[in-house]
Amino acid sequence: MxxxxxxxxxxxxxxxxxxxxxxxxxxxxxxxxxxxxxxxxxxxxxxxxxxxxxxxxxxxxxxxxxxxxxxxxxxxxxxxxxxxxxxxxxxxxxxxxxxxxxxxxxxxxxxxxxxxxxxxxxxxxxxxxxxxxxxxxxxxxxxxxxxxxxxxxxxxxxxxxxxxxxxxxxxxxxxxxxxVDLQEFIPGIASRQKLNLPENVNLGLFAGDIRTPRKNLDSVLQALVKVPDLHLAVVGSTDGSPFPQLAADLGISERVHFLGYRRDIAEIMRAVDLFVFPSRYEACTLVLLEALASGLPVITATATGGAELVTSECGIVLPDSDDVEALAAALSSLASDRTLMQQMGQAARAVAQQHxxxxxxxxxxxxxxxxxxxxxxxxHPDLSPSSGSISLPFGTASAN
CATH class of the missing domain: 3.40.50.2000 (Glycogen Phosphorylase B;)
Structure with missing residues (x-):
């Protein structure tokens, strides 16, 4: 061909x-x-x-x-x-x-x-x-x-x-x-100290463009106020971003760790406990699959393309990206149950292995x-299809 x-x-x-x-x-x-x-x-x-x-x-x-x-x-x-x-x-x-x-x-x-x-x-x-x-x-x-x-x-x-x-x-x-690259994104353990992240705490991850409200970090930060036993690592350029100030205004700066733009996202995923990404609009995000491949339980929303991959066994899909109460409840349910997070992480990896x-x-x-x-x-209409061939219902539009 x-x-x-x-x-x-x-x-x-x-x-x-x-x-x-x-x-x-x-x-x-x-x-x-x-x-x-x-x-x-x-x-x-x-x-x-x-x-x-x-x-x-x-x-x-x-x-x-x-x-x-x-x-x-x-x-x-x-x-x-x-x-x-x-x-x-x-x-x-x-x-x-x-x-x-x-x-x-x-x-x-x-x-x-x-x-x-x-x-x-x-x-x-x-x-x-x-x-x-x-x-x-x-x-x-x-x-x-x-x-x-x-x-x-x-x-x-x-x-x-x-x-x-x-x-x-x-x-x-x-x-x-x-x-998704199943060799690069793989479950494991990474040094939080090396990544300048807090040890011995429950740690979530948010990754994306944090210069606009589209990825919805604002709802995640507002939900984090209601989950005091959870820290959050944030990957994304802070240049022109309003969210470091929002974290300060909400009184959670000590629990929100802005890491800036990073190329070692796979290592960071091995250092955290869960991934949260309730985007307000997404066609299909690679980072969601990367989190699943890294064995992370995922919290996302139906507005995020690819959310159909997140089953109840490996994560939580919210019907409304802006429902802060539901987001806080989801974060709390995972942060309070390490066994559940581990079970979801195993199921997440199994989903990613299909993709x-x-x-x-x-x-x-x-x-x-x-x-x-x-x-x-x-x-060649005179040629009959071979055994097992597939009849395709496609249109016949031709190229110019």
């Missing part, structure tokens, strides 16, 4: 880029020819003889909006000239102007625009207007891209439901949850190969 993936980055350390990195590795392993339209590609993939990297340079442009627009234009220009040489085209959202066979959706901008914590509702200034415009235009372009794709992959059931709301037929949606990066990549490649087989049979 001649497979083409269009993505800004294809490397580890980048959410969407990591997904495409793993898919590319699986494609290479299966012997497919791979073309990458990307601005940045990991060296180990770029140097493979089966890979043709078409570099889409966007360096020097002043904003993400303009960089994305230039990327879409340049990638579409290349595809319009070379699309006939490609068997299957995989893209993400509205990243390019050419119709795809598979569009993998990590974020639905129309849903984000309606969120009460969208940046334009929090900041009534030029930056807020810019974010509104950026989201609104992406929502429009995405809807067109989803309608033209043969298959739309949602990274969580939450995203699947959001796609249905904007008119994508359910029978064209596949849910493929993002993966390795390799399992995710294999699922994508199985889908691509099914589509290619279906296309070949459609092109």
């Amino acid at each position: 001649k497979l083409c993936i269009v993505t800004h980055k294809l490397k580890k350390g980048d959410g969407q880029g990591r997904v495409n990195y793993e898919v590319a590795q699986e494609a290479i392993l299966r012997g497919h020819q791979l073309t990458l339209l990307a601005s940045e590609v990991a060296p180990e993939i770029e140097q493979n003889s089966k890979v043709n990297w078409i570099k889409i340079s966007v360096d020097g442009y002043p904003s993400e909006f303009i960089r994305n627009f230039i990327f879409a234009y340049k990638s579409a220009s290349w595809l319009q000239k070379n699309r006939s040489e490609i068997d299957l085209l995989k893209i993400n959202g509205a990243i390019t102007n050419v119709a795809a066979d598979v569009n993998a959706v990590h974020f639905v901008h129309s849903s984000w625009l309606r969120s009460p914590v969208h940046i334009s509702r929090v900041r009534r200034d030029a930056y807020g207007f810019y974010q509104w415009l950026y989201t609104a235009l992406n929502a429009r372009w995405e809807k067109q891209a989803f309608q033209r794709a043969k298959v739309v992959v949602a990274v969580s059931e939450k995203v699947a439901q959001e796609l249905i709301k904007i008119g994508v037929p359910r029978d064209r949606i596949r849910v493929i949850v993002n993966g 390795s990066w390799s399992t995710m990549a294999q699922t994508y490649m199985d889908l691509f190969e099914e589509l290619q087989q279906h296309e070949e049979h459609s092109s």
